[in-house]
Amino acid sequence: DAGITQSPRHKVTETGTPVTLRCHQTENHRYMYWYRQDPGHGLRLIHYSYGVKDTDKGEVSDGYSVSRSKTEDFLLTLESATSSQTSVYFCAISDDEASEQYFGPGTRLTVT
């Protein structure tokens, strides 16, 4: 299995608070991705990174920001959490943008 960890694995937070989710990889892959999974929608891309300090938006980026200061870490921040951001968040990595992606175990976030 690819060495990908996510933290925390579960979080409950209140509306309006900032939340940061962390993805850590030990594979030295260049590309990292954040997805959210919601019933009936499959997985949707939030943001991705193609190198240290190089990031771009996905299809559902509103309300989210990311940072990548080291190859191994990719942070997802919800600037002011809303109930619509209750979801399961997955990080993924790949060594090439044309190759398959490997997924972390996920973070279940509940915004009350």
Next chain:
Amino acid sequence: GNSVTQMEGPVTLSEEAFLTINCTYTATGYPSLFWYVQYPGEGLQLLLKATKADDKGSNKGFEATYRKETTSFHLEKGSVQVSDSAVYFCAHLDPGGTSYGKLTFGQGTILTVHP
């Protein structure tokens, strides 16, 4: 735009039955195609892939063939087991246009296999 459409679930089968989960796609170029599997409480695992037309991906008894003429990548298994119960996602990675490097997923198909 790019999209992936999977057959509606849930799918319920008896052990040793034949499985087909349909998947069709739209893309601007010639995408790579994937099937991922998600077991309860876990992340997605790559099940199989195909990178060009007529390629057949296979793993753990599952197979899927890249059909460019019908833009399809249907998942099949000849004899399912209870342990195959999971959610299955079809996805494509489009090498063309603004979607380069971005996986597009179907909505997922829940499979339940009974003894």
